[in-house]
Amino acid sequence: MWMNGTASQTANAFTYPTMLELTAEQWAALCASDERNFVATIRDDIVRDSPRLVDDPTLLDRLVRAYQDAKRMGFEQDKALVEFLYVEADVPDFYRKPGISAWLAKPGRPVEERFEDLLAVTRRKLIEREQENR
Template sequence: MLELTTEQVAALAEIDAKRFVEGVRADACKDDPKLADDATLSSRLWRAFKAAREFGIERDENLVAFLRIEAYAPGFYEQPAIHAWVTRPGRSADERFHDYLRVMRWKIEHPEFRGGLNNGGSGDSVAGGSSGSPWSSIGARWRSFTGRGSSGGNG
């Protein structure tokens, strides 16, 4: 029987995690080809993955969503309010992050409740345009909620 040391098991887990992150990156770039032009995307997604794990997020669907948000809103998880919400005692980080996603999606789908409809607009258009990907729409709206422009910087 093959016996692995703790270090070997950790190294295998890291390889698996990096494959997972690379798969999310590849899918995101396929859905929105503009992401492929971001030379920092792989390293940002890896840092975001490690942060999500440190928060206690374990479910694959939540990890994918966490990384997808990072693709469009670099460093979103570094905001103190997000960190405080996801790590707040009483519920798991997965449950809290899922709740966070539901609230953000609701806000994106209902801009009229945050003063998003101006000049009689229908609310159907998304700030910053859209490449057709639902994640790019969420990313554009997310940047507008966090005060970041479509340039991807912290401006």
């Protein structure tokens, strides 16, 4: 090193700050806050896309609960979580319906893949229904 002695130690103290250590409770609170902010951002997007939901006082709490439930089911990817929350906004507690719940919990494939299958089938049925009504 080009510095030696006290100057080197002082420079290193500023170059390498100590890591902030959090208790398990503090870490959990920080994660919960980040998750709520994530969900609140998605809620804002949902309301922008579906203005009829702007006056729903239960929306944020429903979305937070759905987010937590999705995480417990094994959802990890943001894209799938966002889609899950969009569906929850339009169809409250959709994932608690017995058929959907059983499908999402079925072993063998990741829950996110099962959810994507569910969305694909739903979209196909909607398109078929629209075509029948023409």
